Amino acid sequence: MWRPYIGVVRKELIQFLRDKNALRMLFVMPVIQLLLLGYAIQTDVKKLWLDVYDADRTELSRQLIAALQAGDYFVVTDRQVQSERTPVWQLDERFKRGEAEMALIIPPGFAEQLSTNHPAHVGWVADGTDANAARIGIGYAGQILRKFSSDVTGMRPFVEIRSEFLYNPEGESRNFMVPGIVATLLTMITLMLTAMAIVRERELGTLEQVLVTPVTSFTLLFGKLTMFVMAAMLIMGLSLTVGILWFRVPFVGSPILLVVLSLLYLMTTLGVGMFISTITATQQQAMFYAWFFSIFTMLTSGYFTPVANMPIWLQRITLLNPMRYFIEIIRGIMMKGAGVADLSHDILALAVFGIVIFTFSTLRLGKRLA
Amino acid sequence: MRQIRFIAQKEIYHILRDVRSLVIIFVMPMLMTVLYGYAINMDIEHVPLAIVDQDQTAESRTLIERFYRSRYFFRAKAAPEYNDPEQVMRAAGAAAVLFIRPGFERAVQNKTDFELGLTIDGSETSQAAAVQGYASALLNEFLQDHLPPGTEVPGVRLSQQVLYNPDLQSSHFFVPGIVAIILLMISALLTSITIAREKETGTLEQLLTAPVTPIQLLIGKLLPYIGIAFIDGLLVIGFAKVLFAVPFVGSFWLLLVVELIYVTTALSIGILVSTGVATQQLAMQYALLLTMLPSVMLSGFIFAIKNMPVVLQMVSRIVPATYFLKVVRGIMLKGSGFEVLAAPAGFLLILQVVLLTIAVRRFRTRIG
Numbered sequence: 001m002w003r004p005y006i007g008v009v010r011k012e013l014i015q016f017l018r019d020k021n022a023l024r025m026l027f028v029m030p031v032i033q034l035l036l037l038g039y040a041i042q043t044d045v046k047k048l049w050l051d052v053y054d055a056d057r058t059e060l061s062r063q064l065i066a067a068l069q070a071g072d073y074f075v076v077t078d079r080q081v082q083s084e085r086t087p088v089w090q091l092d093e094r095f096k097r098g099e100a101e102m103a104l105i106i107p108p109g110f111a112e113q114l115s116t117n118h119p120a121h122v123g124w125v126a127d128g129t130d131a132n133a134a135r136i137g138i139g140y141a142g143q144i145l146r147k148f149s150s151d152v153t154g155m156r157p158f159v160e161i162r163s164e165f166l167y168n169p170e171g172e173s174r175n176f177m178v179p180g181i182v183a184t185l186l187t188m189i190t191l192m193l194t195a196m197a198i199v200r201e202r203e204l205g206t207l208e209q210v211l212v213t214p215v216t217s218f219t220l221l222f223g224k225l226t227m228f229v230m231a232a233m234l235i236m237g238l239s240l241t242v243g244i245l246w247f248r249v250p251f252v253g254s255p256i257l258l259v260v261l262s263l264l265y266l267m268t269t270l271g272v273g274m275f276i277s278t279i280t281a282t283q284q285q286a287m288f289y290a291w292f293f294s295i296f297t298m299l300t301s302g303y304f305t306p307v308a309n310m311p312i313w314l315q316r317i318t319l320l321n322p323m324r325y326f327i328e329i330i331r332g333i334m335m336k337g338a339g340v341a342d343l344s345h346d347i348l349a350l351a352v353f354g355i356v357i358f359t360f361s362t363l364r365l366g367k368r369l370a
Numbered sequence: 371m372r373q374i375r376f377i378a379q380k381e382i383y384h385i386l387r388d389v390r391s392l393v394i395i396f397v398m399p400m401l402m403t404v405l406y407g408y409a410i411n412m413d414i415e416h417v418p419l420a421i422v423d424q425d426q427t428a429e430s431r432t433l434i435e436r437f438y439r440s441r442y443f444f445r446a447k448a449a450p451e452y453n454d455p456e457q458v459m460r461a462a463g464a465a466a467v468l469f470i471r472p473g474f475e476r477a478v479q480n481k482t483d484f485e486l487g488l489t490i491d492g493s494e495t496s497q498a499a500a501v502q503g504y505a506s507a508l509l510n511e512f513l514q515d516h517l518p519p520g521t522e523v524p525g526v527r528l529s530q531q532v533l534y535n536p537d538l539q540s541s542h543f544f545v546p547g548i549v550a551i552i553l554l555m556i557s558a559l560l561t562s563i564t565i566a567r568e569k570e571t572g573t574l575e576q577l578l579t580a581p582v583t584p585i586q587l588l589i590g591k592l593l594p595y596i597g598i599a600f601i602d603g604l605l606v607i608g609f610a611k612v613l614f615a616v617p618f619v620g621s622f623w624l625l626l627v628v629e630l631i632y633v634t635t636a637l638s639i640g641i642l643v644s645t646g647v648a649t650q651q652l653a654m655q656y657a658l659l660l661t662m663l664p665s666v667m668l669s670g671f672i673f674a675i676k677n678m679p680v681v682l683q684m685v686s687r688i689v690p691a692t693y694f695l696k697v698v699r700g701i702m703l704k705g706s707g708f709e710v711l712a713a714p715a716g717f718l719l720i721l722q723v724v725l726l727t728i729a730v731r732r733f734r735t736r737i738g
Contacts, residue, residue: 021647025655033663039679040667046677064526095533096706098696114526121527128535129703131543133674135413138530139503145526146510152526161509162485163502165492166456173495196651280390283650284563288394295402299409304672306497308416308465314408335493342460 004215008223016227026193026231027238030185034178034239038247041177045136050074051094051103058111060152064122067148068104073140095127102126102137114152167335175250178243179330180303185239186262187269187323188294190232194273195290196283197224198365203283207369217369221362225270232266233259253333257340261329261347267354268322274361278368297323322353373582377590381564385594395560399552399602400609406548407541407614410672414500418446420464422455427475433512437468442504455489466490466501478516534703542617545610546698547671549603550691551662553629554636556599558661559654561592561640566653569644584734592637599633600626607702619705625698628715631722632694636661638725639690645729645736665691693718 017023050068054061068074077100094100105123113120124141126134149155201207210220243249272293280286300307300314301323307315318324325346332338332346340347385392419437423430437443446464455467469487477484488505492498535542568574577587610616643656667673668682669691675683686692693714700706700714708715 021652022655025652025659029655029659032659036663036667036682039682040673045674049676092533093710096700096704096710119527121529124528124530126530126532128532128538129543129699130674131413131535131538131540134532134535135538136499138528138532139500141530142507142528143503145528149526160483160485161488161502161506163488163490163505164455165490165498166459167491167493176493176495200651282388284567284654285388285390285394287563287651287654288391288398292394292398292401296405299405305410306414306494308418308497309414310409331493 004219005223005226008215008220009226012224012227016231026189027235030189030235030239031242033185034181034242035246037181038174038178038243041173041181045133046072047075048073048133048137048140049099049101050076051091051100052076053103053105055108056106056110060111060114061106063152064106064110064145064148065104068141068144071140071144073137073144074102091125100127101130101133102141104141117153174247175335176331178247178249179334180301180327182236182239182243183301183323183327183330184294184298184303186232186236186265187297187326188291189235190228190266190269191273191276191294192287192290193228193231194225194270195276195280195286197228198274198277199280199283199286203281211369217366218362220369221274221366228270228273229263229266233262236262249334251334252337253339254337258330258333261326261333261343261350264347264350264354265322265326265329267358268350271354271357271359271361274365275357278361278365297321300324301327303327322350322357325349325353373586374590374593377577377582377587378593381591381594384564385598395556395598396602396605399548399606402552403545403548403606403609404613406544407610410540410544413538413540414497415441416444417442417466417497417501417504418462418464419443419466419468419501420446420458420462421468421470422451422458423470424472425470425474429475429478430470433470433474433509436512437505437508440504440508442501442508455487459489459491464491465494465497466505468505478513539614539616541610541614542703543699544672545606545614545616546702547669547695548610549606549698550632550669550694551665551671552602552606553599553633553694554661554665554691556602557595557633557636558640558643559657560598561595561637562643562647562653562657563650564591564595565641565644566647566650570649585730588641588730588733592641595637596630596633599636600629603629616702618702620701621707624708624711625701628694628697628711628718631715631718632690635690635718635722635725638722638729641729641733642725645732664689668692669695671695687717688721690718690721693721 052065054065065076069076091100091103094103103123103125105125107121107123110120110122122145124138126138128134198207201210211217215223240251244251273290276286276289276293280289298304300310300318300321302318303323307318307324310318328346329338329343329350332343336342385395421434421437423434438445446462448462452458452461455469458464458467467489469489471487474484474486476482486509488502490498490501532538565574568577578584582590607616607618611618639661640657643660644653647653647656664685665671668675668678668686669689670686671691675686675692678686696714697711697718700711
């Protein structure tokens with residue numbers, strides 16, 4: 001029983017190690033992706049380009065500009081207009097050229113209003129193209145202006161909120177994104193490998209050759225899957241090492257739990273990969289379907305944006321997305337040190353998906369191969 | 371001319387016969403539009419919040435009602451009243467816990483200093499920052515309501531105005547990006563695979579023994595994909611207009627011209643990839659690595675280029691999608707004209723000429 005299995009695993013391993021080009025791709029790609037994504041993905045909005053049209057030109061207006069510049073939120077482009085004319089027509093041009101994203105307009109009489117304890121109005125114009133940046137920028141401006149007002153007028157709200165952040169006190173978006181990237185890498189790679197490998201053997205006609213040997217189709221299948229699981233675990237180890245050593249992402253929880261639950265998750269991705277190979281005839285089709293499935297699961301998993309932000313009907317659909325649970329698991333373990341009890345719902349969901357999809361696909365593919 | 375037509379015809383038959391790929395080619399763009407439009411919603415609302423009210427007064431209940439009535443928060447499932455916010459958070463499945471300690475009402479009525487404690491789950495960074503902002507804004511409103519009517523609060527007031535996308539719809543930002551990604555996917559990925567497939571199955575030699583020059587072969591093979599790319603691009607724009615009411619303010623013809631430049635640039639990358647690899651699998655992997663990844667991550671599609679490290683910013687300058695995105699967003703959302711878009715379109719043209727020259731040269735020497 002075991003000998004044919006070990007034989008198949010060895011054959012796969014040799015084949016795998018011989019294809020240097022594919023091997024390089026398989027291991028270099030995740031590292032490149034991780035490095036690229038780790039640097040490129042910055043969900044925090046910073047350094048918005050701010051045009052300032054200061055028609056007041058007083059000590060106070062300059063203080064306001066300085067207050068806006070103080071944080072990491074706004075970079076004031078060098079544009080202090082001397083006239084009192086509303087320069088919105090210029091703004092349009094500047095926004096269209098992408099030279100500014102927001103503009104502050106300080107009307108004349110600003111300082112006088114403020115120092116005589118009246119409300120002083122300032123104008124704030126935002127380029128709404130990037131809706132997210134615009135919304136956050138307006139939020140920052142509001143916060144900074146509130147603080148500026150209470151500093152100048154000496155009036156402070158007597159009830160205040162003291163906020164405290166659990167788990168990721170610096171608000172580092174990388175700590176949040178890197179576990180997500182690892183989960184997506186794991187999904188995409190195992191899915192594509194499984195879907196394409198079997199179709200490839202069928203396309204090249206080598207599948208028949210193996211099946212005339214005394215190896216049963218299930219042994220062949222499990223031998224191949226073992227190979228993919230090993231590759232997946234290696235890639236996960238590699239990308240986690242890069243994440244922890246290079247990006248200094250914390251890992252609070254139990255690595256063993258993560259490995260065990262990743263194996264559970266792989267049952268689903270391998271299962272879907274096998275299923276795709278039963279419904280496609282060429283590698284190109286297999287790749288398309290695998291890729292499409294990956295994108296769909298990625299976007300609805302809460303990897304980019306929280307699931308709670310999506311419309312209700314879409315939130316319901318995400319309940320059917322196995323990756324959603326795995327993302328919660330990997331983030332929970334790495335960032336919060338979550339244990340089995342905290343993750344029981346996710347584990348249960350993954351187990352159900354894994355067992356159903358894996359059994360169904362193995363039976364279907366096994367029958368096809370035999 | 372005739373040869374090119376025949377090759378193109380042959381390629382079209384190939385495409386039409388492969389129904390499963392065809393479905394993906396036309397369904398995928400629309401599904402991606404729906405997904406990006408709905409799933410990538412950065413507008414954070416309906417955050418589960420648990421409030422532990424130890425004050426139990428009329429004022430504290432008014433505050434709680436104000437929090438839950440806003441669209442920002444909803445009541446997380448009831449949790450035993452632990453004293454530790456982290457325990458409450460875990461038990462209630464909340465993203466934030468607000469603690470109102472005893473003495474809140476007295477402080478509000480006597481206007482004495484008081485602090486509310488807000489504990490936020492920081493693991494979802496953007497949500498955490500938003501929660502903090504919402505809470506302080508809601509509290510501010512609550513306190514303003516306690517001032518005698520007609521009181522003029524001194525301080526700076528903000529009157530805001532948003533241009534081009536006044537409702538701040540995320541979909542308006544993403545849809546032009548999807549056009550860029552889909553065009554690239556069709557042009558670079560499909561062409562690299564189709565040429566690699568002919569190489570892998572050995573049919574390329576057969577074609578070359580026919581009386582066609584390599585260039586005719588190349589043009590004939592690529593023309594159908596240019597057609598598909600254009601249809602897909604229009605499909606996404608039309609679909610987005612219907613579904614998300616994404617505006618189209620600028621010149622349609624200008625967009626088509628720039629689109630042609632962009633598509634041929636992407637095709638060149640596809641040719642380059644296919645000349646360098648032997649199998650479809652590798653062609654796909656290289657095409658993904660060289661086109662999809664940088665175009666999704668480094669072009670400003672989702673993440674702002676200026677927040678990236680300098681090295682990546684330089685890389686983003688040689689990514690065609692960076693320029694195309696500027697043009698599509700400019701035309702669709704802002705109605706920018708040629709005078710504004712000349713610079714990005716010009717850069718795109720330079721990239722196209724360089725890449726196309728290299729690609730054709732390589733194809734001629736490698737294949738011909």
